[in-house]
Amino acid sequence: MKKVTYYHAGCPVCVEAESKVVDALDKSRFDVQVVHLGTDNTRIEEAEAQGIKSVPALVIDGIALHINYGASIEALK
Amino acid sequence: MKKVTYYHAGCPVCVEAESKVVDALDKSRFDVQVVHLGTDNTRIEEAEAQGIKSVPALVIDGIALHINYGASIEALK
Numbered sequence: 001m002k003k004v005t006y007y008h009a010g011c012p013v014c015v016e017a018e019s020k021v022v023d024a025l026d027k028s029r030f031d032v033q034v035v036h037l038g039t040d041n042t043r044i045e046e047a048e049a050q051g052i053k054s055v056p057a058l059v060i061d062g063i064a065l066h067i068n069y070g071a072s073i074e075a076l077k
Numbered sequence: 078m079k080k081v082t083y084y085h086a087g088c089p090v091c092v093e094a095e096s097k098v099v100d101a102l103d104k105s106r107f108d109v110q111v112v113h114l115g116t117d118n119t120r121i122e123e124a125e126a127q128g129i130k131s132v133p134a135l136v137i138d139g140i141a142l143h144i145n146y147g148a149s150i151e152a153l154k
Contacts, residue, residue, distance in 0.1 A: 004101060020137040024081060026103035060097040066145040 001031040007047050008056040009038040018056045018067055030060075078108040084124050085133040086115040095133045095144055107137075 006022050008015065025032050035043050037055055047057075051064035058065045083099050085092065102109050112120050114132055124134075128141035135142045 002101075018142065020140050021098075021135070021142060024079075024103060024107055024137050025101050026105075028103075030101055058098070060101050063097050065095065065098060068143040068145065 001029060002061045003059075004030045004032045004061070005050075005059045006032065006034045006056065007037055007043075007052055007059070008034070010036055021058065021067065078106060079138045080136075081107045081109045081138070082127075082136045083109065083111045083133065084114055084120075084129055084136070085111070087113055088133075098135065098144065 004025055006018070008018065022032060022034060035047070037044055037047060047055075047059075050059045050062070052059070052066070054066055056067045058067065081102055083095070085095065099109060099111060112124070114121055114124060124132075124136075127136045127139070129136070129143070131143050133144045135144065
C-alpha cells in the first residue's frame with residue numbers, strides 16, 4: 001500500500017476541520033498514519049526531510065502538501 | 078454520498094502534485110468533482126461562497142481546505 005502521513009500540532013479548530021481529509025482517504029489503498037508533532041517531537045526531523053514547512057500537512061506517496069484551513073470566526077466564538 | 082470538490086486553475090506543476098489528493102480519496106464514500114476555475118469561471122462565485130480564497134483547494138463535506146504545494150525547484154528545471 002502507498003503511504004499517507006498526516007502531520008499536525010493539535011490546534012483544536014484545525015483538528016476538527018482537517019480530520020475531514022483523513023476521513024475521506026481511501027484506507028483500502030493507503031496506509032494512513034496521523035502524527036502529532038506537538039506531543040511527538042522526535043518526528044520533526046522526519047517531517048522536515050519530507051519537505052514539510054508548516055503543519056497541518058499531508059505527505060501522500062512522498063509528496064508534501066500543506067493545508068491551510070484558516071479558522072472561521074464562528075468557530076472561535 | 079458526501080461531496081468533495083477540488084478547485085484548481087491548471088498550474089501544471091500543481092496539477093501533478095495535487096492530483097495525488099484526489100486520487101487518494103475514497104470514491105466509494107465521496108462524490109468527487111474536479112473544477113478548473115481557469116476554464117470554467119462561471120463557478121468562481123460558487124467557490125467563493127464556500128469559503129475558497131485561493132486555489133488549489135478542496136471542499137470536503139462543506140469545509141474549505143486550501144492546499145499549498147509550493148513547486149519544487151527540481152520540477153521547474
